[in-house]
Amino acid sequence: MAEDVQNTPGSLVQATHVAREAALRKAANGIPYAIFGDTGIADQDLDRMVQAVPAAIAAALTRKLYYFVPLALSESRGEPTMIATAYTPEFSDQAICHRNVPLDGLDGVFISTRLLGDRFALAFEFFINVGHAFVDVAGVPADFDQLVWGQVLADVRGETSLDAWESRNLALAANTGGKPIIDEKAKSSYLEASFSDAVAIYLLSLAVDFDYSELREREYPLLAPQALAERLRLAARLFPPNPGYEFSIRYRRRG
Known part of the structure; x- marks a missing residue:
């Protein structure tokens, strides 16, 4: 038994x-x-x-x-x-x-x-699994594709995971005469990684209160806060919270 x-x-x-x-x-x-x-x-x-x-x-x-x-x-x-x-x-x-x-x-x-x-680490592990599973089934929404690739072309600092960081660098690994040459396979991998990351971080924000700096890793710089906020707001519009859950972003004042 x-x-x-x-x-x-x-x-x-x-x-x-x-x-x-x-x-x-x-x-x-x-x-x-x-x-x-x-x-x-x-x-x-x-x-x-x-x-x-x-x-x-x-x-x-x-x-x-x-x-x-x-x-x-x-x-x-x-x-x-x-x-x-x-x-x-x-x-x-x-x-x-x-x-x-x-x-x-x-x-x-x-x-x-x-x-x-702890509960934070457990929740993030669960939501990362959910994010990847969702992308495998649903793919990357066109709105997210447009937003995130626009951030890349604008050279926004950092990323949300090592997978996203590495595939982003491969997607724009070379340029000629100032015009970027895009590796489409790497770009597709990057968009999937960044979208699953955004879903996971969005879900984490619904389940627990946390400081964005808690996600920092040594291998790559974290995505600039404003750029992340744009991704998360889009995720919240695409997938509204269930009853009893609230999405919010709070900025810490310097000094």
Whole structure:
């Protein structure tokens, strides 16, 4: 029984077992998800995080099942994905932020709640997954394409992820006589990366209050705040927040 497995400290079970035993819930926006083991996160916090995904985005995620588990372990070649029912330092060393597992024609996404440290990191991991899944299904809206590529041509500073930063540089890697030469494949990769980033950051803003600087990475400069605000406002127009959620941008005064 699921109760016996979950009460065994430090045990490992196959992800497919978790999928069979964990009771799936369905958020009001239609996203199916389950909570398994000692996640260290209050169920109501996970509920609110999942429900933060606007209905217009959630409707595209029909093939996704989300499982919030303590730790999803890195997969050895040929071996099934294993899930730790509780946190241990040994299992943590072997864990990964998330693992995708095929489940009867659907895609099970097992997210390690105990590896991510806090609600902010967990929410961002979940929303990054949602952003990429949504882009895979829906593509990049023409309005976003026009806005973001206009920012690139205007040489707006920074980007929102390493993928976006690298593909943006490849998209405009050379120019002749002052006229940019565009690599269309790299441009397409860049637009997909920047749009999935924008969706993830927009959803994060609906679920938690955070300072933009918390997203800073060493490998690339963050996108200029005004440019990010333009992207997020467009995302909010395209995908209005669900009832009970609010989108807002607040600027910090210098000095």
